[in-house]
Structures are given as structure tokens and as C-alpha cells.
Amino acid sequence: MAQFLCRISFLKLAIIFLLFNSCNKYDYNQESYVIGHGGMGVTSTYPMNSLESFLKAMHHKADGVEIDVQMTKDGELIAFHDEFLEHRSTGKGKIEDQSWETIQNLRYTNYPYLSYKIRKLDEVLSQLSKWQPIIILDIKSIYDYDEHKYLLFKNNLSELIIEYQPYIQFIVESKDALWLSQMKEDFPELLTLLYGYDFYIAQDEAVEFELDGIALDFKEYKSIDLEDLESSPLLLSAFNVHLKSDNRRALERSIDYIQTEQIDYLLKIQGRK
């Protein structure tokens, strides 16, 4: 009886061992780029779009980071996600209604005691350039701008691209397909991604405007046939890739730029860490 129980236990262990080992055999796509979403992501104790979060992502060996870009009242480009300052900082009101002089004294407020600043885009690019990273600039709100602001934004962003292009592979992401195609004309080496909500609609619009790719919430990609993804002529970028399972699936679906919350995990399953 004891021998029988021993054999059963050994068999169970063997089955568990085999199952466990079979989980790690998948050959994940190593061509996907690992992009830190706002740096280290939403759940990090470093606030998204803080310089410390970006630096942490680069020290974790990400291929690059995604930066949310907005413009202040006096034309400064800053890294900040939300339209209203009070959602994440000690400030109040819309970014576009505040001057840089006011914003530079504000701090992020995601947790008590932490004291991280809101940064100019110029400062962030200057600190990150030594890694020669990929930087996805997620352009917020320009479609609300009047002509003067629109031109001011375009000129200021263009100046930064010219300055840092030798060191940084820029990708610009926006809902405004026309603006993206104008940027592409001015900067042929710039990659342009159309921010969309539906894969097929975004794909058609990106092709029409001769853009390089599309950027969608990852949950949109989950419902698309693998064949359609693989046959797409465009670069594919996914954001809101939160869970480890999402990261695995993003690799399986050959997403080109994975804006992840799990930099270490993604690099590990690619065999790069």
C-alpha cells in the first residue's frame, strides 16, 4: 500500500514537472520593441511622465519610453498625461491655460510625501538621449487648438525633433491624421502612428494618409484575427498592456511597439534579460 502511494505521488510530481516545463517553450517574438508606458507605467510609485519614471525605465533596459506631450499657455512643451492638473498634481486647471512659470513649481501627488516635478519635454529628451532610445511622443489635444496655437505647437515640437533626432528615434502618435502626414513631410525619418479606436478604421485612415502605423488600446488587438494583424502593411503599437498575460499575448500577436507596464517581464520572456 505504501509503495503504491509512493508511486502515485511520484507520478503526480512528474506530471506537474512536465506541465510546468511545457509552459516556457513558446518562442516569443523578439522583434517587438519594449516601450515603457509613461516611463514605468501607471502602477509605479514613480508618477507617469516624471523624469524619474523615464530614467527608471531606461535603467531597466527598455528600448524606449512613451511620453505624453502637451503645451502650456506660453508655448512650452511638457510631459504630462491628464488634461487637468488637479488629477495628478498640486496644480489646478488645464495645462493649456497655465504658464510654465506656474507649472514648474507644481509636484505630482500620487502618493503622500513623494515630491516629483512636472518636466519640460526638452529636459526629458536631454536626459534620455544618452541611451539613444525610441521615444513615442503621444500628442494630446492639438485638434482643439486654434491656428496660432497649432503652428506654435508644430514649430516648438519640430525644433526639439531637429535637435535630438541624431540621438533619438522619434515616433509621433496622434488622433490628427492630417497633422501627422504634415510632420512626415517635414521629417521623412519620423515614424507616425495614428491613434485609433477600431483596428480596421484606423488602418484604412493610416493607409489613406500614408502614415507608418496605428496605435490602439491592447484590448482592441485581442479581438482581431491573427492573420489580419500579420498581413497588415502598417506598424502596430499597443498601449494599456497591463497584465503579464497581456504582454505575452502582445508578443504572440507580433505587436511592433508594446507600451508596457511590465518592462522586466517582457524583456525576460523575450530572452533579453
Place this chain on the structure above:
Amino acid sequence: MKRWFKSLISLILIINAKLGIAQMNEISNAGLTNEITLNAMGKGGWWSIDYVKRIFKYQSLQLKTNIGYSTYHLMDFENKFNPDIIIPLGGAVQYGKKHKIIVEMGLTIQRLVVMEDIKKSIWNQDLYFGIQCRYSISKTLFLQGGLFNLKNNQQKKYLWPSFSVGYRF
């Protein structure tokens, strides 16, 4: 008698029995003037470990002082060991026999690692104020929970919960 009514009576008797035991434990706790508490959230931010010393006792009233330690990051944003340091330092008034209410007030001193032109440490200090309730599990162990009003140096206020487990000795 209906089953739900029997269950309710049983539950009430069990709770009262536990409260009775807690009261007996409190009588024999008079000589235990030191405490270590492990706190989730509360005055340390996300967590802290505190040493609390009773400095005065009169019947149900106690005065205490505390010093603690917490951190957010052990490794800084350059992946080097360089912890943020948060030290809550303050006092408390505790009142009660079986169940206690604790009013705390104090200062947190912080050393935070941030990026300026180069990486550097900055020092801040902020006030905290909190109210907690304590429930004794045994002679030496207790549970505590409450709310803190944390005020950071940027004048942002946080209404922050606190859950603690402590040991008296």
C-alpha cells in the same frame, strides 16, 4: 426556534465572550509599556514599522511617543541601492479600557531621491494627524485601524487609512 435566530444568539455570545477575555487581558497588561506596530498605509505612506513608548498612564488615559521607519523605494531610479527614508515621529493620547481610541499627531521627516540636473537627495518634513481604534487580541497582540490626515510640503492633503498589528512587551 428558527435556525437564523439560533445562529445570531450564538454569534452574540461568542463576541461577548471574546470581549470578556480582552477585558481580563487588559488588567494584566499594566506593565507592558513598549509596543512595536507594523502598519499598512497610515502615517508612513504605504507602510511603516513603529516603536511606541508609553510615558504616562492614569487610569484609562495613556500618553505615548513613537518613532518609525518607512520607505518607498529601496532602489532608486538608477537601480542603485539608495532608499527613500520616511521617519514618522510624534506622540499619541490613548483612552479606553476594552476598546481604545488613539489620537496621534506628529511630523514625518523624509529624505527623498529625486533628479535635478543630477541625482540628489532632498529633505522634507510634513505634519500628520490621525485617529485610530484599537482592539486587543491577546495580552500582547492588538489590531488597530483608523484614518490619518497627511499634509505634504506642497500643501496637498491626503485622507489616508491605516491598518496595524502590534505587539506589546
